[in-house]
Amino acid sequence: MEHEVSAIYNWLYPWFDHTFGTGFITDQAVMAWFLVLLSLVIFPVFSRRFSLYEPGAAQQMLEFGVGSINTMCDAFIGEHARKYAKVLGPMAFFIVTANLLAFFPGFQPPTADLNTTAALGLTAFLIYNFVGIRAQGFTYVKQFTGDIPAMMPLMLPIEILSHLSRPTSLAIRLFGNIFAEHTIAGVFFILIPIGLPVVFGPLGVFVSFMQTFVFIMLSMIYIAGALEHGH
Amino acid sequence: MNKRHVLLAATLVLLLTPNLAYAQDANVFTGYQAIAIAAGFGMAIAAAVCGYAQSKAIAAALEGIARNPSAAGAIRGAMIFGLVLIESLAIYALLVAILLIFMFAGNLDLIAAAV
Numbered sequence: 001m002e003h004e005v006s007a008i009y010n011w012l013y014p015w016f017d018h019t020f021g022t023g024f025i026t027d028q029a030v031m032a033w034f035l036v037l038l039s040l041v042i043f044p045v046f047s048r049r050f051s052l053y054e055p056g057a058a059q060q061m062l063e064f065g066v067g068s069i070n071t072m073c074d075a076f077i078g079e080h081a082r083k084y085a086k087v088l089g090p091m092a093f094f095i096v097t098a099n100l101l102a103f104f105p106g107f108q109p110p111t112a113d114l115n116t117t118a119a120l121g122l123t124a125f126l127i128y129n130f131v132g133i134r135a136q137g138f139t140y141v142k143q144f145t146g147d148i149p150a151m152m153p154l155m156l157p158i159e160i161l162s163h164l165s166r167p168t169s170l171a172i173r174l175f176g177n178i179f180a181e182h183t184i185a186g187v188f189f190i191l192i193p194i195g196l197p198v199v200f201g202p203l204g205v206f207v208s209f210m211q212t213f214v215f216i217m218l219s220m221i222y223i224a225g226a227l228e229h230g231h
Numbered sequence: 232m233n234k235r236h237v238l239l240a241a242t243l244v245l246l247l248t249p250n251l252a253y254a255q256d257a258n259v260f261t262g263y264q265a266i267a268i269a270a271g272f273g274m275a276i277a278a279a280v281c282g283y284a285q286s287k288a289i290a291a292a293l294e295g296i297a298r299n300p301s302a303a304g305a306i307r308g309a310m311i312f313g314l315v316l317i318e319s320l321a322i323y324a325l326l327v328a329i330l331l332i333f334m335f336a337g338n339l340d341l342i343a344a345a346v
Contacts, residue, residue, distance in 0.1 A: 044290060169319070172326070173319040173323075176319070177319070177324040179326075180322060183258060210315050211315070213315075214312060214319075219299060
């Protein structure tokens with residue numbers, strides 16, 4: 001089954017293949033760059049019209065998003081939570097917009113490719129490990145050994161394996177949901193072109209928001225778990 | 232000879248039935264039956280168990296909301312989080328089924344030829 005590509009990549013791929021070699025720049029990379037350009041355009045243009053007493057619709061939507069991320073950070077991480085919200089907020093915006101690109105004709109969701117979701121999972125993994133090391137120093141590694149030092153040869157591989165399974169599960173969960181939903185909607189559209197594919201619209205939007213919510217909440221739980229041992 | 236023996240015997244008969252290989256070329260892929268059965272049963276079992284587990288989670292959350300309606304927001308948030316985590320296991324099985332079908336047997340021309 002051939003993989004469908006976005007309109008921009010379909011227009012530009014001869015130039016990409018000629019300049020950089022065949023297959024060096026993929027469709028999901030182009031879509032991710034488009035998303036970065038979109039946010040570079042959206043946020044400065046909209047933030048010029050922000051007002052304190054007469055908020056418009058876009059300002060209220062963005063305030064709702066920022067407020068919900070701040071609330072979740074306070075609930076899970078506790079004190080000094082807002083500085084982690086500054087990292088997780090843009091990641092949440094990236095994930096939710098990347099998932100919702102599936103529903104615009106001529107675009108493909110960059111998260112329908114395992115490379116993008118693996119990068120996001122690896123970023124979350126590095127974030128919580130660096131936060132733990134910065135907060136506690138070298139004693140962060142002691143949580144892998146457990147309470148009794150004699151049990152270390154047993155606890156250490158199990159703990160390392162469970163920590164390595166976190167970015168893997170984050171990446172595969174997001175990739176599986178978005179890729180499977182997109183592919184199944186496409187297959188149903190081939191088989192029954194009228195009527196039934198309408199069902200996949202709201203379902204896909206719901207799945208996009210839920211997957212973002214779960215990704216960010218799991219990242220917050222991992223950060224909280226990295227911070228709690230010690231103080 | 233009770234029910235357990237009958238069940239065990241039936242399972243063994245089904246699993247040990249040999250896959251009859253007819254006289255064919257050496258490089259032709261003949262595993263379409265096995266892939267269809269594996270993908271179908273794998274996803275079906277994952278969906279069934281996921282449905283049972285999610286029903287237990289929703290039932291517990293509803294009971295909690297019924298007992299303490301003022302905590303409905305927190306309970307609902309925890310319920311959605313738990314549901315998505317359970318569903319992700321079924322999605323892993325779906326990924327394996329899709330991988331099997333589209334890497335070995337995904338040929339939409341077959342559908343067009345059959346119609």
